[in-house]
Amino acid sequence: MAERDRRWSLARAFMEREGLDALLVFGEHEDAGPAAVAYDTWFTNGRPGTTVVFPRPGEPISLLPAPMFILDHLESTRQGDIMWIPPKNLRSFRASGALVETLTELGLAKGTIGVVGLGPHLPWHPEGIVPFQLWNNVLTRLPEAEFRSVDSALAAITMRLSDEEVAAVRHSAGIGEAMVRAMVETAAAGVSESEVYAAGMAAGYARGTIPAAMMFSSGPNPISSGWPRWGYRPQAPRILRDGDVIYSEVFCNFGGRHTQHQVTITIGDVHEDFHRAGRVVRESYDAGLEALRPGRTFGELVDAIHKPLDAADGSMFLIAVHSLNPGLAVGKGRGDIGRLPGAETYPPVPDGHPTFMADLELAPGMTFVLEPQFAVGGHLVHIGGTVIVGEDQPIELNPYTAQILPAAGTTRPTPK
Structure with missing residues (x-):
């Protein structure tokens, strides 16, 4: 409850500072996967996928997507869980009608309301997550209310984690590492991709969390970054062979605090270019650790990580660093995808994109994933994991x- 009071006090101070009468926070569906827009859980410590209305002088009200959320809340209460949102502050539905009724009930029909969900949520939602029809109905029925997008501004106050949140991040990171170790201990020539994937996910489930579906690919020189193809297309998983490499991005979540783990696993003897690329990304990772100091900016961290990558002879396809909890600050991209063999038949890819939130000042308790990736001769290596800005040294x-x-x-x- 001390953590609840800390967060709610930060929210009230934010509203006071910004001249807001209330906050309106949209949460993405609980099955949204990695990089979910889940600010609702920061206020509720509950099941993701709700809409939160937080009036400045009162307590937050949580609008639920379906009656099953009532059952979940009731069962949690019966089993002795401490609930941040009491039953009197729950609403059974979160459609536009229920939302308008709640805002009107709280005297906010003419208020100034900060909205989380209209602004950028990278990488999946650069223009927000709020459904058009819902938002059009709200604007039509509350013509005298003033709504302001406050996504980035609110994110900034949630990024510096408390000691309790840092403990949850450490625990999540330990589970994520156990998932990776299980994958390494399973991977071998002749083993199915799905067995390696299952070993990692099982290690997460066994340790008391429900990890998001990981990104996973394998082959003699894989480059993709997404679900394994058998996860969305009716085909058999690959059988690993000597000389293969597995790339995986493992996502762990404990208590609403997220960690990420970038994985490159080699099967037997692999091409020497993998080891050359490995040395480059390790130098980049170490440069990132050195730059992760309070008082520096996120842009300076990004530049430090990119220096070894830009100096080496090879290619880079994805970003090398972004924030966690929430995942809003995103490092610059280098658009080398168009240089891949066969890329000429695809739509053109931008040469790169600038750093988002480059001026963000690093402070103790902020979490990031250092994830440099680099390819030499088309052979890609991706490494890294979760780090925390410490009081003086990185964690x-x-x-x-x-x-x-x-x-x-x-x-x-x-098999032959």
Whole structure:
């Protein structure tokens, strides 16, 4: 409850400072996967996917997407959980009609309301998450209310975690690392991709969390970054072979605090260019650790990480760093995708994009994922993990995944 009071006090001070009568916070569906817009849980400590109305002089009200959320709240209460939002502050639905009724009930029909959900939420929602029809109905029925997008401004006050939140991040990072170790211990020539994937996810479930679906690909020189293809297309998982590499991005979440783990696993003897690329990304990772100091800016951190990458002879396809909890500050991108063999037949990809929130000042308790990736001769390596800005030195939570990891599973006969 001390953590609840800390967060609610920060929210009230934010509203006072910004001249807001209330906050209106839209939460994305609980199955949204990594980089979900889940600011609602920051206020509720509850099941994701609600809409929160927080009047400055009162307590937050949580509008629920379906009656099943009432059952979940009731069962949690019956089992002795401490609930941040009492039953009297719950509403059974979060459609536009219920939202307008709640705002009117609170005397906000002519108020100034800060909205979370209209602004950028990178990478998936650069223009917000609020459904058009819902928002059009709200604006039509509350013509005298003033709504302001406050996504980035509110994110800034949630980024500096408390000691209790940092403890949750550390625990999440430990679970994520256990997931990766399980994958390494399973991976071998002759083993199915799905077995490696299942070993990692099972390690997360067994340790008391429900991790988001990981990104996963394999092959002699894989480049993709997404679900394994058998996760969305009717086809069999690959059987790993000697000389393959597995790339995976593992997402762990404990208590609403997120960690990420970038994984490169080698199967047997791989091309020497992987090791060359590995040295480049390790230098980049170390430069990021050195730059992760209070008082520096996020832009300076990004520039430090990119210096070894820009100096090396090779390619970079994705970003090398972004914030966590929330994942809003995003490092610049280098658009080398268009240089890949076969890319000429695809729509053109921008040469790159600038850093988002470059002026953000680093402060103790902020969390980031250092995830440099680099390809030499088309052979890509991706490493990294979660780090915390400390009082003076960076807190590195996942040194295990900041290196290339040789597979340690038992080899099986590989089908011809």
